[in-house]
Amino acid sequence: MQLSVWTYEGPPHVGAMRVATAMEGMHYVLHAPQGDTYADLLFTMIERRGKRPPVTYTTFQARDLGKDTAQLFQDAARHALERFEPQALLVGASCTAELIQDDPAGLAEAMRLPVPVVPLELPSYQRKECWGASETFYQIVRTLADRDITPRGDSVALANILGPTALGFRHRDDVREVRAILETLGIEVNLVAPLGASPADIARIGAADFNVVLYPETGDEAARWLERTFHQPAIRTVPIGIGATEEFIRGVAALAGVDPEPALADDQSRMPWWSRSVDSTYLTGKRVFIFGDATHAVAAARIAHEELGFEVCGLGCYNREFARDVRAAAQQYGVDPLITDDHLEVEEAIAAAQPELVLGTQMERHIAKRLGLPCAVISSPVHVQDFPARHSPQMGFEGANVIFDTWVHPLVMGLEEHLLTMFRDDFEFSDDAGASHLHAHAPKRTLAQPIALEPVMGGSLWTDEAEAELKKIPFFVRGKARRNTELFAANEGRAQIDLETLYDAKAHYAR
Amino acid sequence: MSGVGILEAPGADCAPVLRERGQREVFCGLTGIVWLHRKVQDAFFLVVGSRTCAHLLQSAAGVMIFAEPRFATAIIEERDLAGMADCHEELDRVVDRLLARRPEIRTLFLVGSCPSEVIKLDLSKAAERLGTKHAGRTRILNYSGSGIETTFTEGEDACLASLVPEMPVAASGEGPSLLLVGSLPDIVEDQFLRLFAELGIENIGCLPARAVADLPAVGTNTRILLAQPFLGETLSALTGRGAVHLPAPFPFGAEGTTGWLKAAADAFGLDDMQFNRVIAPGRERAKRALERQRERLDGKRISFLPDSQLEIPLARFLATECGMVPVEVGTPYLHRSILADELPQLPRGTRISEGQDVDKQLDRVRADQPDLTVCGLGLANPLEAEGLSTKWAIELVFSPIHGFDQAGDLAELFARPLRRRDVLQV
Numbered sequence: 001m002q003l004s005v006w007t008y009e010g011p012p013h014v015g016a017m018r019v020a021t022a023m024e025g026m027h028y029v030l031h032a033p034q035g036d037t038y039a040d041l042l043f044t045m046i047e048r049r050g051k052r053p054p055v056t057y058t059t060f061q062a063r064d065l066g067k068d069t070a071q072l073f074q075d076a077a078r079h080a081l082e083r084f085e086p087q088a089l090l091v092g093a094s095c096t097a098e099l100i101q102d103d104p105a106g107l108a109e110a111m112r113l114p115v116p117v118v119p120l121e122l123p124s125y126q127r128k129e130c131w132g133a134s135e136t137f138y139q140i141v142r143t144l145a146d147r148d149i150t151p152r153g154d155s156v157a158l159a160n161i162l163g164p165t166a167l168g169f170r171h172r173d174d175v176r177e178v179r180a181i182l183e184t185l186g187i188e189v190n191l192v193a194p195l196g197a198s199p200a201d202i203a204r205i206g207a208a209d210f211n212v213v214l215y216p217e218t219g220d221e222a223a224r225w226l227e228r229t230f231h232q233p234a235i236r237t238v239p240i241g242i243g244a245t246e247e248f249i250r251g252v253a254a255l256a257g258v259d260p261e262p263a264l265a266d267d268q269s270r271m272p273w274w275s276r277s278v279d280s281t282y283l284t285g286k287r288v289f290i291f292g293d294a295t296h297a298v299a300a301a302r303i304a305h306e307e308l309g310f311e312v313c314g315l316g317c318y319n320r321e322f323a324r325d326v327r328a329a330a331q332q333y334g335v336d337p338l339i340t341d342d343h344l345e346v347e348e349a350i351a352a353a354q355p356e357l358v359l360g361t362q363m364e365r366h367i368a369k370r371l372g373l374p375c376a377v378i379s380s381p382v383h384v385q386d387f388p389a390r391h392s393p394q395m396g397f398e399g400a401n402v403i404f405d406t407w408v409h410p411l412v413m414g415l416e417e418h419l420l421t422m423f424r425d426d427f428e429f430s431d432d433a434g435a436s437h438l439h440a441h442a443p444k445r446t447l448a449q450p451i452a453l454e455p456v457m458g459g460s461l462w463t464d465e466a467e468a469e470l471k472k473i474p475f476f477v478r479g480k481a482r483r484n485t486e487l488f489a490a491n492e493g494r495a496q497i498d499l500e501t502l503y504d505a506k507a508h509y510a511r
Numbered sequence: 512m513s514g515v516g517i518l519e520a521p522g523a524d525c526a527p528v529l530r531e532r533g534q535r536e537v538f539c540g541l542t543g544i545v546w547l548h549r550k551v552q553d554a555f556f557l558v559v560g561s562r563t564c565a566h567l568l569q570s571a572a573g574v575m576i577f578a579e580p581r582f583a584t585a586i587i588e589e590r591d592l593a594g595m596a597d598c599h600e601e602l603d604r605v606v607d608r609l610l611a612r613r614p615e616i617r618t619l620f621l622v623g624s625c626p627s628e629v630i631k632l633d634l635s636k637a638a639e640r641l642g643t644k645h646a647g648r649t650r651i652l653n654y655s656g657s658g659i660e661t662t663f664t665e666g667e668d669a670c671l672a673s674l675v676p677e678m679p680v681a682a683s684g685e686g687p688s689l690l691l692v693g694s695l696p697d698i699v700e701d702q703f704l705r706l707f708a709e710l711g712i713e714n715i716g717c718l719p720a721r722a723v724a725d726l727p728a729v730g731t732n733t734r735i736l737l738a739q740p741f742l743g744e745t746l747s748a749l750t751g752r753g754a755v756h757l758p759a760p761f762p763f764g765a766e767g768t769t770g771w772l773k774a775a776a777d778a779f780g781l782d783d784m785q786f787n788r789v790i791a792p793g794r795e796r797a798k799r800a801l802e803r804q805r806e807r808l809d810g811k812r813i814s815f816l817p818d819s820q821l822e823i824p825l826a827r828f829l830a831t832e833c834g835m836v837p838v839e840v841g842t843p844y845l846h847r848s849i850l851a852d853e854l855p856q857l858p859r860g861t862r863i864s865e866g867q868d869v870d871k872q873l874d875r876v877r878a879d880q881p882d883l884t885v886c887g888l889g890l891a892n893p894l895e896a897e898g899l900s901t902k903w904a905i906e907l908v909f910s911p912i913h914g915f916d917q918a919g920d921l922a923e924l925f926a927r928p929l930r931r932r933d934v935l936q937v
Contacts, residue, residue, distance in 0.1 A: 035539025
């Protein structure tokens with residue numbers, strides 16, 4: 001048993017729902033007790049979908065358990081077919097139904113249904129949401145792909161875009177960006193899947209010359225099978241950030257045998273200049289803590305390090321399946337990788353790292369709020385705010401533009417930072433005023449909770465003079481200054497922190 | 512159900528009921544933890560369940576608002592099921608860790624879930640064992656909020672029923688006392704307590720109390736006034752301890768609240784003059800507040816999908832005090848005896864349905880084309896996309912809606928979607 005307060009991922013059948021809901025003409029018959037229908041609201045409320053997810057739940061109750069829950073499942077499958085007329089059916093069990101062992105796959109097979117059935121075995125007590133989505137998509141492709149339809153091999157290259165699902169972080173907008181890149185390169189898109197694909201589309205998946213794996217968390221398992229079955233190579237560079245987008249374009253162009261220049265020369269790519277322009281000087285060395293799914297976390301670390309000049313002071317992911325990528329990246333940036341799905345552990349790591357910016361999920365947004373730190377969301381799990389009305393991709397050059405704005409906005413602006421330092425005693429620039437453009441989010445000093453850290457040394461070790469000097473440091477770096485000074489004093493074995501210790505520490509940590 | 516004072520009221524509520532079985536688009540009883548943990552402030556709720564249970568609570572709670580909320584899930588894993596780990600030992604370990612981390616917890620509810628029920632993990636045994644181990648510091652109770660046994664608000668019923676045996680015995684020589692049953696927002700509870708004090712009913716308790724440590728006493732002189740209609744098990748447990756149910760309408764709107772207060776006043780032998788004098792100001796305020804909303808709601812047709820069991824009293828309130836026309840009133844369960852004062856007040860021809868086959872019910876909503884449909888969060892946007900205005904049912908459980916001073920707010924919850932529809936030009 002594992003004690004859990006908040007979770008990064010739902011159960012695996014929710015991953016299957018993300019795939020089913022993304023598709024057209026697919027229906028999922030889920031053997032599940034009453035109450036599991038809560039998952040519908042993830043799609044209709046958080047993502048604001050105007051249709052119910054294509055899921056029929058058996059919603060069995062205790063009184064059904066003594067009788068025939070298997071019959072209940074078959075009735076539900078029959079009714080779903082009659083009412084929704086899907087091209088194919090997914091069948092499976094949620095955690096409770098797994099325990100009663102009714103075998104939805106066998107029951108569906110015995111019914112000799114007139115449409116293809118994709119049975120799902122998603123072990124609820126071992127696996128989680130991302131794995132469930134990946135496995136579901138893989139099973140769909142494996143079951144529905146027509147083995148006689150093989151790569152077209154035409155002079156115009158044909159590609160599949162794999163991985164985007166319902167409830168994904170900016171998947172809708174990423175697909176549009178990546179489609180545009182392929183179009184600029186003169187490459188045709190065979191299908192995007194699961195998002196928007198029907199079972200009939202999946203049948204033609206073999207026609208593409210290669211696959212673009214946008215989200216390895218959901219698409220890579222299927223891509224590996226396609227590689228083996230149809231010898232379709234896969235592009236695995238995830239085009240988040242300028243460098244990755246350029247690599248992506250070059251990789252795709254090489255596979256398709258086309259010139260990458262038209263796509264590389266996108267005149268809407270503003271992020272590199274925005275980052276080089278002088279106002280951005282203040283971004284140099286900002287300490288950033290990054291946590292999310294592995295793909296988005298690794299991409300964010302690269303952007304932070306190479307494209308914004310930040311210092312990565314923490315990096316981690318919640319999905320163990322992809323921990324290897326995060327470990328490799330963490331080593332590159334000289335930090336300890338944090339692989340955990342315990343948000344309390346993440347909170348402790350963030351508090352200890354004292355970052356100036358947190359890039360994370362909705363969980364880290366709340367952690368950052370409590371710690372009074374600026375934060376931007378880069379990954380699932382998502383919230384209604386992560387489905388903006390406007391086009392807001394993460395991928396491609398426009399994605400890089402969006403990322404620049406999104407990450408820099410929570411920070412105190414460059415020029416303003418200097419003003420705060422110069423005029424810190426002026427009432428308009430007082431700590432309580434915060435950043436002028438962040439009225440709603442400005443730290444309210446009176447309300448903010450102290451950062452949950454054991455002081456390295458007791459507060460009494462600070463002389464009044466040093467304490468007063470510390471207060472002159474702008475609030476958004478004060479916590480770090482205090483922590484660094486106390487660490488320095490402890491390491492040096494100084495019994496007291498006076499003005500001299502404060503400035504010695506400052507010199508010690510100068511970057 | 513049996514017990515003093517909850518006899519079936521014959522004749523009055525014979526309206527035909529449409530009973531359906533099929534897919535039920537409802538929450539399970541675990542959802543009640545979202546409001547119960549705010550209400551009972553010295554208690555912690557530990558769900559013994561699966562990742563799905565944890566995910567449900569997180570999704571139903573909307574966003575993670577609280578640093579460390581007073582609820583959590585002990586997630587059953589493969590090794591627990593495969594017999595590699597003893598479930599009871601694992602649970603003891605989790606509870607020990609939790610209590611070490613949160614020493615301020617005075618009462619711990621072990622909450623059963625679908626998986627724990629199906630594997631027959633005996634939480635009452637676990638509660639007894641852990642209760643002995645942590646005696647003197649933390650009281651350990653248990654109830655089931657599983658979807659196979661409870662629907663949404665029935666989770667609160669099961670929780671409160673588990674508290675009944677913990678209530679002290681009222682001294683036999685004591686005079687009559689009043690017990691308000693059902694969790695209400697503190698502000699509403701305080702309003703009611705002030706009203707009862709003015710009426711002269713001083714000996715009064717609430718279940719749940721704001722702290723389990725302060726549970727009121729119960730005995731043969733206890734009179735029960737239900738504040739929520741979904742508390743059949745709790746009522747049964749209380750009458751089992753000798754308390755007497757006061758049949759009453761539920762305190763929604765000016766009339767419902769008056770009837771509810773009157774039931775207590777009559778049981779305590781108060782004269783009508785005094786009663787009317789005390790309640791008149793609140794009743795007038797409620798009526799004034801309702802007048803404004805009535806203009807918008809009068810004549811509008813409304814359908815309820817089954818959700819919280821509040822549907823029947825709310826439909827009665829909207830029909831008798833706001834002029835709305837209930838088309839279909841769905842409820843997960845129909846407790847006829849508890850609703851004996853409500854059912855006869857529904858307009859003739861109201862279609863009452865119990866249980867659900869969601870697809871068939873949605874077909875009826877489409878055919879009926881009501882002006883407003885009250886439904887769960889999973890269905891609201893899809894119905895809106897079809898052009899039907901909706902009201903989220905869950906808001907009716909989380910918002911202060913009982914009593915005179917919330918009557919206007921309650922009507923406004925239904926008027927707002929209609930107003931919005933009129934205002935929007937996109």
